[in-house]
Amino acid sequence: MLKHEKNGLFISIEGPDGAGKTTQARLLKTRLENLGVEVFLTREPGGTPVGEEIRKLLLNPEYSEMTVACEVLLYSAARAQLVRQLINPSLKKGRVVISDRYLDSNIVYQGFGGGESPEIIEKINLWAAGGLMPEITFLLDLDAQTGLKRLQEGDKSGKWQGDRVEQKGLDYHCRVRQGYLELAGRSSGRIVIIEAGGNSDAVHEKIWQLTEPLLRKKNLL
């Protein structure tokens, strides 16, 4: 188990594809920086040079044969690197860390979506992440169909094909959404469900209402 730094604040943003996590992560970062708070924004899979290479492998549509077990280990490998190389040192410096996805994605996509045991995936991930959990996780909730439609409409080429995960079909993405809701139900308050169907400013305000008191409590604001 790693020694965890509790000086900063660790926030993760989760949700099905197309729920708007990346937009929300950026909006939160900008708001915090405008208030003089130091922020480290990262994403999963990726975030480090090693992790970004693993991301290319994971999302490459050519590898349709990749097994779910292989996915679990590759996503966890990228996460192990990110926690040790960047997240923990940033928390030590008292920064707010915002991660666009974290280990809940692994439990939900490879467990509920892919059919491997969510309990085993959780154990592998806790080991890989050295036990580091976010203090709060915003789950942007959106039905799978709307999420995939948003991705298609957002693609300027008009020939949207999606990455290897996005291509997995509606059933898979419905199981992912259900998995998130089930995980939130048993997360003892860490995961907060935010309805993500509205406009991005309204969603941001809801996230801000919950983030601000946490920052004040930790004297980061």
Ligand code: TMP
């Ligand atoms: P992104 O689209 O949010 O950048 O994430 C890339 C894809 O990877 C997304 O479809 C979800 C998937 N994913 C998993 O299946 N398991 C994981 O552990 C993570 C972090 C992402």
